[in-house]
Amino acid sequence: MTFITPLKFAIDLLAVLLLALGIKGLSKVRSAREANRLAAIAMILAASGVLLHSQGTIGISRDSWIWIICGTLIGGLLGAVTAKRVPMTAMPEVVALFNGCGGMSSLLVALGVALFPPADVADVAVAQAIRNFSIVVSLFVGAITFSGSIVAMAKLQGWLSTPSWTQSKARHFFNILFAVLALIGGIYLSKDGQNGLFLIVIASSLLGIGVTLPIGGADMPVVISLLNSYSGVAAAAAGFVVESQLLIVAGAMVGAAGLILTQVMCDGMNRSLVSVLFGGALGATSVGSGGGGEYTNITSCSPEECALSLEAAERVVIVPGYGLAVAQAQHTLREVTRVLENAEIEVTYAIHPVAGRMPGHMNVLLAEADVPYEQLKEMDVINPEFPATDVVLVLGANDVVNPQAKTDQSSPLYGMPVLDVQEARTVFVVKRGMSAGYSGIKNDLFDLPNTSMVFGDAKKVLGDLLLELKELGVGSKG
Amino acid sequence: MSDFFNEALWVLLLGSLLGLELIGKVPPTLHTPLMSGANAISGITMLAALTLIIKSGDNLPLLIIGSISLGFALFNVIGGFLVTDRMLAMFSRKKTRK
Numbered sequence: 001m002t003f004i005t006p007l008k009f010a011i012d013l014l015a016v017l018l019l020a021l022g023i024k025g026l027s028k029v030r031s032a033r034e035a036n037r038l039a040a041i042a043m044i045l046a047a048s049g050v051l052l053h054s055q056g057t058i059g060i061s062r063d064s065w066i067w068i069i070c071g072t073l074i075g076g077l078l079g080a081v082t083a084k085r086v087p088m089t090a091m092p093e094v095v096a097l098f099n100g101c102g103g104m105s106s107l108l109v110a111l112g113v114a115l116f117p118p119a120d121v122a123d124v125a126v127a128q129a130i131r132n133f134s135i136v137v138s139l140f141v142g143a144i145t146f147s148g149s150i151v152a153m154a155k156l157q158g159w160l161s162t163p164s165w166t167q168s169k170a171r172h173f174f175n176i177l178f179a180v181l182a183l184i185g186g187i188y189l190s191k192d193g194q195n196g197l198f199l200i201v202i203a204s205s206l207l208g209i210g211v212t213l214p215i216g217g218a219d220m221p222v223v224i225s226l227l228n229s230y231s232g233v234a235a236a237a238a239g240f241v242v243e244s245q246l247l248i249v250a251g252a253m254v255g256a257a258g259l260i261l262t263q264v265m266c267d268g269m270n271r272s273l274v275s276v277l278f279g280g281a282l283g284a285t286s287v288g289s290g291g292g293g294e295y296t297n298i299t300s301c302s303p304e305e306c307a308l309s310l311e312a313a314e315r316v317v318i319v320p321g322y323g324l325a326v327a328q329a330q331h332t333l334r335e336v337t338r339v340l341e342n343a344e345i346e347v348t349y350a351i352h353p354v355a356g357r358m359p360g361h362m363n364v365l366l367a368e369a370d371v372p373y374e375q376l377k378e379m380d381v382i383n384p385e386f387p388a389t390d391v392v393l394v395l396g397a398n399d400v401v402n403p404q405a406k407t408d409q410s411s412p413l414y415g416m417p418v419l420d421v422q423e424a425r426t427v428f429v430v431k432r433g434m435s436a437g438y439s440g441i442k443n444d445l446f447d448l449p450n451t452s453m454v455f456g457d458a459k460k461v462l463g464d465l466l467l468e469l470k471e472l473g474v475g476s477k478g
Numbered sequence: 479m480s481d482f483f484n485e486a487l488w489v490l491l492l493g494s495l496l497g498l499e500l501i502g503k504v505p506p507t508l509h510t511p512l513m514s515g516a517n518a519i520s521g522i523t524m525l526a527a528l529t530l531i532i533k534s535g536d537n538l539p540l541l542i543i544g545s546i547s548l549g550f551a552l553f554n555v556i557g558g559f560l561v562t563d564r565m566l567a568m569f570s571r572k573k574t575r576k
Binding site: 020022023024026027028029032033035036037040043046047050051054058060061063064071072074076078079080082083084086088091092094099101102104105106108109111112113116126127130225232234235236238239240241243245246247250251252253254255256258260261264265351353358359360361363364367368376378 | 489516524542546547553556
């Protein structure tokens with residue numbers, strides 16, 4: 001069977017090429033879907049390459065086949081069911097969950113090799129040392145990815161809050177302690193390949209939890225993206241452990257691409273990676289400092305009044321935010337805008353770069369509700385248009401429409417790109433209560449004379465609004 | 479120094495550079511799908527799990543560890559690709575209607 005090794009080599013090369021094209025294509029709207037399929041095909045190719053090569057050279061025992069099929073079926077089915085069932089609003093949690101499992105997989109491989117070193121291990125000292133080092137990296141990064149992702153998921157689901165003690169400086173001490181313990185475990189492990197195994201797994205898991213737990217919900221997407229990059233690193237390390245070049249390339253590509261994506265996201269939110277990771281939740285440190293204070297001039301109104309203003313408007317801009325995603329109100333919103341469009345009122349959507357629960361999430365949600373892609377306007381495009389707008393409807397967004405970010409230098413939000421909704425003639429803010437946004441900062445917009453608050457759950461308010469509009473006969477033919 | 483590790487370090491370096499270059503300017507619309515797609519690819523660690531199972535012979539604990547690892551990886555891969563496709567399908571549906 002001499003042709004099998006070159007065949008495997010060719011398959012691997014093809015798989016790497018497709019993966020690279022896949023990642024590349026995923027960053028363009030037009031090619032994204034095909035690119036995703038291309039990457040999936042690359043994965044199938046890569047797996048069949050491994051199976052073919054092993055079957056052709058050392059052979060795969062019946063037991064191995066049984067365990068392979070078991071793992072594939074169970075993992076694959078659970079994954080498919082999760083992917084089909086999950087609502088679009090829960091996307092960030094699901095990505096975190098999948099990601100954590102990838103990290104866990106790399107961790108288990110390293111654990112398996114460390115516990116039961118294969119018989120064919122090279123007796124060259126250097127090779128042995130590199131293998132042990134790879135095991136250490138794989139365990140360390142894999143454990144951080146897993147525990148960090150699970151914490152991120154739990155926090156996004158609302159199962160875990162941000163405990164106040166995690167905001168104290170002491171957490172840095174504990175995190176450093178965990179890191180040092182993991183390092184000690186790593187040194188032991190790379191010496192003889194046995195001791196320190198569980199020390200490193202436990203210490204790195206705790207480190208993952210310790211770093212992720214204090215991070216506020218708004219920054220969580222950045223963390224998930226970073227952890228995604230880590231899982232690539234873990235895969236590359238696992239590639240060193242089992243000596244697979246394909247795994248190393250793919251892992252390195254995902255690791256590096258994930259890092260770039262994290263940076264892009266940070267730029268969009270006007271946050272630096274360092275402040276996300278070590279700064280803790282934004283609000284906890286800023287309460288009481290600049291941007292605090294009481295509201296003095298709140299105007300509240302009913303959906304009925306809001307409907308009347310909408311009826312009289314010619315240009316309406318919708319600003320959807322986190323609250324809309326949480327209330328799952330995107331479909332009701334679409335019904336409201338359909339009515340307005342029938343009445344020949346121009347409707348556009350102002351999409352802040354971080355609207356929704358992670359960058360780009362709002363676009364997905366609105367697309368799900370059949371909103372035409374052309375109606376979504378990015379911040380730079382829509383901002384100059386606000387002065388010519390009659391009514392702005394802010395749905396569950398807060399910090400991204402806070403004028404403080406432009407006017408108040410002492411505000412922690414200062415410098416963050418925001419939507420200039422206050423320039424419009426009338427602003428309606430649909431909100432559940434007067435609670436602050438992620439940042440915990442007072443929103444000056446609510447105090448402005450042209451702003452009215454409509455209190456209530458976004459879905460319920462939009463439902464009421466729809467009824468009112470229908471009663472007024474807006475958009476009905478005849 | 480064994481040949482594999484020599485080559486592997488080159489592969490690591492070039493792979494990382496490629497990854498840095500692949501994503502230049504990403505429109506915000508695609509941040510979420512791209513993250514989810516890259517996440518699915520990181521499940522490539524399933525190859526390591528496969529190799530582990532194949533080489534474990536009749537070592538039952540190792541077979542079990544490998545199988546669980548494979549399960550986790552495939553959960554990541556299949557779930558990741560399907561969920562990405564679901565998201566992207568929503569964008570393309572709009573285009574065909576236009």
